[in-house]
Amino acid sequence: MxxxxxxxxxxxxxxxxxxxxxxxxxxxxxxxxxxxxxxxxxxxxxxxxxxxxxxxxxxxxxxxxxxxxxxxxxxxxxxxxxxxxxxxxxxxxxxxxxxxxxxxxxxxxxxxxxxxxxxxxxxxxxxxxxxxxxxxxxxxxxxxxxxxxxxxxxNFSEEQFLTNLMNCVETIWNNSDFSIVDFSKPLKYSKSQVYRKMISLTGKPPSSFIRDFRLNRAMHLMYDRKGNITEIAQQTGFKNPSYFSKCFKDKFGVTPKTYSKQHAN
CATH class of the missing domain: 3.30.70.1230 (Nucleotide cyclase, GGDEF domain)
Structure with a gap:
């Protein structure tokens, strides 16, 4: 046995x-x-x-x-x-x-x-x-x-920063009033330090990083059909559905509407 x-x-x-x-x-x-x-x-x-x-x-x-x-x-x-x-x-x-x-x-x-x-x-x-x-x-x-x-x-310092960064992001990512201060305070770095560290690690400034994070979440919600475009825009921290559609098209090459149709079945 x-x-x-x-x-x-x-x-x-x-x-x-x-x-x-x-x-x-x-x-x-x-x-x-x-x-x-x-x-x-x-x-x-x-x-x-x-x-x-x-x-x-x-x-x-x-x-x-x-x-x-x-x-x-x-x-x-x-x-x-x-x-x-x-x-x-x-x-x-x-x-x-x-x-x-x-x-x-x-x-x-x-x-x-x-x-x-x-x-x-x-x-x-x-x-x-x-x-x-x-x-x-x-x-x-x-x-x-x-x-x-x-x-x-x-290195160990980068691993720690990545862990602390994502723990922070996962609590505030859908807050439409997000600013870099929401990163710098919990991470215990100045705004300029956060900016430099994020560029080094992710290749993106904080504003672009959080926007892309939201867009990726939105894409997954749309793929799983968890709401219409306006609802998903609001759920992922975008106040303006038109701005959401523009950002989505810029990142993924298709509009949210087209993407939804492609994965409708």
Whole structure:
């Protein structure tokens, strides 16, 4: 008889959490393109995850959450997924290709999963790892170092800032009266420090970051049909539906109305 804790024990042995996201790009595709793309994407990623000896925790149309025992396998798999992705999306414009990968060390799986997800959704680089992952990889591969051109490593201070930033954002993101002060006070930095740190981490100033965060939430609400356009605009902190439509079109290339029709079924 198998031990009922076998699965839990295996999870504890798997030390690295990888999150793969392609959400922005996939949600911009029309339904027929989406089906073809996801089929190719899943086939390719599934083969790589099997090759690099991982355990899939969760999978949907645009996200994978995966456990690895070997940090080397996690890093090599991430690089291969990134390399293969550009061939899947070769016929599409570079500006709308979207692939993000985050890898964190696993001492608490939920915390590592949350951090990996935030690295995918927030940090501007395509592959992002924590300092613990870098340290483990370079220890396991003594003559090999992380290539900074392909992988960004967050130092401990950046990891802390990312965690505190997103904890703050998730409490105030739909407040239409948001200002940079709402970041600087809880983060305990001056407005100029917050600005510099956010540019370094996300590539965006605070106002653009919160706007894009709202738009991504709005896109998901529309994809899940959680209300009409005006209702979703208000739910996501946009006072003016016309301004919401303009921002949505600027970011995703289609109007909210067109997007809703594309994903109506």
């Amino acid at each position: 198998k031990n009922s804790n076998t699965s839990d024990n295996k999870d504890m042995e798997m030390k690295y959490v990888m999150v793969i996201e392609t959400s922005d790009y996939l949600h911009r595709l029309e339904a027929n393109q989406l089906n073809l793309f996801t089929q190719k994407l899943h086939n390719g990623i599934s083969k790589l995850l099997k090759k690099f000896d991982s355990q899939i925790l969760k999978q949907d149309d645009n996200t994978y959450i995966v456990l690895f025992d070997s940090v080397t396998n996690a890093i090599l798999c991430a690089l291969k997924v990134k390399s293969n992705f550009k061939y899947i999306t070769l016929k599409f414009d570079k500006s709308i290709r979207h692939l993000k990968i985050g890898i964190a060390h696993h001492t608490n799986r939920i915390a590592a999963q949350t951090l990996s997800t935030r690295m995918c959704e927030v940090v501007k680089n395509q592959i992002v790892i924590t300092s613990e992952v870098k340290k483990a990889y370079e220890k396991e591969n003594r003559n090999t170092f992380i290539n900074k051109e392909h992988i960004r490593t967050l």
